[in-house]
Amino acid sequence: MSSAEVAxxxxxxxxxxxxxxxxxxxxxxxNREYVPKDQLQRYSKVxxxxxxxxxxxxxKLGLVYRMQGGYVGYTMNYTGYDCLAINxxxxxxxxxxxxxxxxxxxxxxxxxxxxxxxxRVAVKFHRLGRISFRQTRRKRGYMVDRASWLFQSRxxxxxxxxxxxxxxxxxxxxxxxxxxxxxxxxxxxxxxxxLGKWRVIEKPKQVxxxxxxxVRRAFLLAGVIHGDLSEYNVILTPEMRVLIIxxxxxxxxxxxxxxxxxxxxxxxxxxxFSRKFKVKVSLDDAYSFVSGKTETxxx
Numbered sequence: 446m447s448s449a450e451v452a453x454x455x456x457x458x459x460x461x462x463x464x465x466x467x468x469x470x471x472x473x474x475x476n477r478e479y480v481p482k483d484q485l486q487r488y489s490k491v492x493x494x495x496x497x498x499x500x501x502x503x504x505k506l507g508l509v510y511r512m513q514g515g516y517v518g519y520t521m522n523y524t525g526y527d528c529l530a531i532n533x534x535x536x537x538x539x540x541x542x543x544x545x546x547x548x549x550x551x552x553x554x555x556x557x558x559x560x561x562x563x564x565r566v567a568v569k570f571h572r573l574g575r576i577s578f579r580q581t582r583r584k585r586g587y588m589v590d591r592a593s594w595l596f597q598s599r600x601x602x603x604x605x606x607x608x609x610x611x612x613x614x615x616x617x618x619x620x621x622x623x624x625x626x627x628x629x630x631x632x633x634x635x636x637x638x639x640l641g642k643w644r645v646i647e648k649p650k651q652v653x654x655x656x657x658x659x660v661r662r663a664f665l666l667a668g669v670i671h672g673d674l675s676e677y678n679v680i681l682t683p684e685m686r687v688l689i690i691x692x693x694x695x696x697x698x699x700x701x702x703x704x705x706x707x708x709x710x711x712x713x714x715x716x717x718f719s720r721k722f723k724v725k726v727s728l729d730d731a732y733s734f735v736s737g738k739t740e741t742x743x744x
């Protein structure tokens with residue numbers, strides 16, 4: 446069971462005092478990884494015996510870690526951070542209930558959910574730190590040295606939400622961005638399967654063209670390059686429409702490596718279409734199309 450699944454299970458049993466202590470701990474973690482109890486008392490302005498009670502309860506629930514060395518300190522784990530994000534979404538009126546897990550990956554968990562009107566949404570919890578720091582740092586240039594994984598994951602969510610708002614406004618086929626809090630995003634429902642898992646597509650040329658049109662629209666209209674596009678972050682919906690997901694590594698059109706990144710995105714899409722679906726398109730021709738140098742693309 447992932448930490449998000451645990452958080453969903455525990456959230457309804459949390460008292461307002463539990464959430465407040467998590468928020469106080471979050472504030473203290475802005476200065477150090479493990480927050481001393483006396484600092485928590487200064488932030489919360491409640492008696493120490495109450496702090497001891499709340500921290501003991503959160504520890505038993507598995508929402509915090511306790512460290513005892515030169516001093517006794519506490520830090521929040523992902524499950525505790527999940528609870529704070531869920532609480533914020535509920536208070537904002539964008540989330541009412543959770544459903545099944547839609548996917549657990551190396552760097553994110555995604556869940557089915559319902560808003561207060563019964564509309565299905567997707568809830569994505571960023572989870573940096575599941576792979577090595579060196580690999581994550583190499584892939585994500587916006588990371589901050591020596592910051593916690595919780596903070597890095599929040600940055601990833603903020604960056605992805607920014608990208609989704611940019612490209613969605615220009616008609617790029619992405620999940621609708623609804624709300625972002627801490628390391629989590631509520632977005633329009635994601636239905637379908639990753640392109641990389643499809644063995645047969647009825648009209649592969651049409652699907653490839655739709656992907657390239659969306660890459661072109663993001664680049665020319667929104668001024669955005671996905672930066673990590675591949676067959677595994679393109680979703681084919683049940684209606685065989687394209688949905689491009691996972692945007693935290695996006696860069697602007699004026700990025701010094703924009704040409705290389707855009708060409709790499711295009712190549713990462715062309716290769717599986719050539720290998721699996723026998724649709725062959727020149728990289729130069731496809732790049733010229735998505736970058737706006739040409740208006741049409743012939744197969």
